Every structure is written in C-alpha cells, then in structure tokens.
Amino acid sequence: MLVSLSAILSDHHVASAIRQLEWFAQIIFSFCLWAFLRNNQRLILYTHLLVITGFLLVCAGLVFYWNILPNPYEYDWMTMTPYFINIRHFSHYCTAIVILGTAFLLGGSQKHMVLSCSFLLLSICWAFLFWSGSRAGIGSAVLGLFFIGILSENKKQRFLVITILSCLTGYLLSDAITLENYALGLVNAVKRTDFNNLLPGRIELWIFSLKWVKSSFLLGMGADAFRFLPNDNFIVDHPHNILIQFFLNWGVLGTFIFLLLQYRVTRMGYRTLLKGETGWLKGIKASCFSWIVVSLIFGLVDGIYYFAIPMTLTAYSFAVIFLENDKKPRLNFPKTYAIPINRCGIRSIVSVLVILLAFYKFFS
DSSP states (O other), X not given: OHHHHHHHHSTTHHHHHHHHHXXXXXXHHHHHHHHHHHHOGGGHXXXXXXXHHHHHHHHHHHHHHHHHSSOGGGSOTXXXXXXXXXXXXXXXXXXXXXXXXXHHHHSSOOOHHHHHHHHHHHHHHHHHHHXXXXXXXXXXXXXXXXXXXXXXXGGHHHHHHHHHHHHHHXXXXXXXXXXSOTTSSHHHXXXXXOGGGSXXXXXXXXXXXXXXXXXXXXXXXXXXXGGGSOOSSXXXXXOSOHHHHHHHHHHHHHXXXXXXXXXXXXXXXXXXXXXXXOTXXXXXXXXXXXXXXXXXXXXXXXXXXXXXXXXXXXXXXXXXXXXXXXXXXXXXXXXXXXXXXXXXXXXXXXXXXXXXXXXXXXXX
C-alpha cells in the first residue's frame, strides 16, 4: 500500500508504476520459483547450470564479436557497439557468476571433470570481470568469495587453491585482450584508484540526490524518480547508491520497511543454510546467500538494483536459500564418464599450464 501510494503521488506516476511493477514481478518470480523447486529438488542443479549457461552465451557473443572486428585493439569500445556502458553492466553479471559459480567447489563431488569445469568457468568469469575494469565489481567478487570461504567448512583447501589459480588465469587471459583505454582493464582500474579521486563523482551525485529527498521526505518521489530530476551535470539515470535510491523512491518510511524486511529475510535464509544440508544443495545455497549479501554492499556504490540481470539473480538466490533439504533423494551431480585421474596430476597439469601462460605473456 505504501509503495502504491508513493507511485500515485509521484509527478511521473506512469513511469513510477511501470518500474514498481517490474520489481513486483521479480518478487512473484522468486516465490513461484521457490514453490517449483521445493517440489522438484532434482532440478535445482540444472537451474543453477542454466543461470551459468546464460552467462557463457554472452561471453561467447563477445568473443565472436571480437574476432569479426578488423582490429579490436583500436576499436572504439566507448561509443560504438556494444558500448562502454553495456560493458560495465555486463560486469554485474560477471561478479554474480564469480560468486554463484563457486557452488560447484563446495559440493561433495570428487570428480575431476566437475573441478576442471569449475576452474574453467571461474577463469572465464575473472577474465571478463578484469577486462571490464569495474573496481566495484572486482571488490564485490572478492568480498563474496570471502563469505563463501567462511561457509566452505571442510572444502576450504580445494576452494582456496582453485580460486587463486582461476583468478591468476583470468588475469592473464584479460591481459591478453587489454585495450589502450583508461576505463577498461584491471591495470587501468588500479591506475584510476587514487585516494583523492576515488569517489568524487559518486559523492557529488549523492549530495545532489539527497537535496531532493528533503522535498518528499516521508513517502519519497516514486520509483524511478531520479531519471526525472532536473540535472545538467550527470548523464546517468540512477543515483549509484541503493539507500539513496530507496530514499528517493519510497522516502524514509519505505526505506525503513524495506531494510527491515531485507534483514529478516536474509537472517531467515542464513538460519536455513545452517540446518546441516550437505552436498550440492549446501554449496548452491551458500553461493546464493553470499550474492544476496554482496549485492547490498555492491549497491552502495553502483546502481545494480536498476538492472534486470542482477535483480533476477537476486530473486533467484532468495528462492534457493529458503529451500529445505529433501531427505528422500539426495541432490547429486549428473553422472559423467570422465576417466579417473590422480588428483595431484590434475593440479600439476593446471599449475604447469598457468605458469607457461604467464611466461608466454611476460616474455612475448
């Protein structure tokens, strides 16, 4: 009712209502997905794989586009397709999949094909995340992996080894396609990270937004209000801060109610996570819980709650963390026909390949 009232009182009630319906649809999607997976727990793993498959398809599209360009290193990625702004939005997807993809490291499977595919997936995620040059995305991914490491219990060694190797491999891959662009690439992201110039644009944007909060302090200005503020200095359409976004949308009252609900729901999900699930379900739930927490922190410096992909992945994560462990059929990874290889051999091969790639990059 409060949200509806805020949309009605908005000066741009049509746009506000449309944005509000989008968020409401995400809630309905989360509830329906939870109800479906609750009765079909064998499909949880395939659903998680489907989420990752979508990411890999986008990566394949970027690789294909890179190869059809006459000279991708001299291509204007800022103002031409796929455009710099879309690359930064893609970094939201990369950050989420870095976190959600670690679920396969926390399962009980010792199959080498599963671990090898996990290593390749995380390497691809890190490569595109580093290439995008998103400082907030890289920091959020590291923070999410820290939370998962806490929840990994007896899988800490495997989680740590594969995470470090995939991160290093991802950096080497991203460095191979580094562009002469101040906004793209890990090295350029580090160069831009000066203490005096770290958040000046963000802070100026937040101060500008908070001035408008005073005019509708209690109920806000309606969803998507920032896009309609008179503004000549900024080219963005969101305040790059989840709290300021909610203050503008729903006012102090709506923001308080949202944060209270978010806290209670996250706390309930964490308690469900600690109920002793084992195997793949626990790994998937741990990665989803980590993404929920990280998305809130990520949202303090970026506008991820304005974009469909991070919102949909958050709704998916909420649906998963409330699933109870089915005691009848245990959630197992599909059978594979991989030839068994000694674990030390796999680690040695991966380490040698990474070292060779590093030597090739440094001496070429």
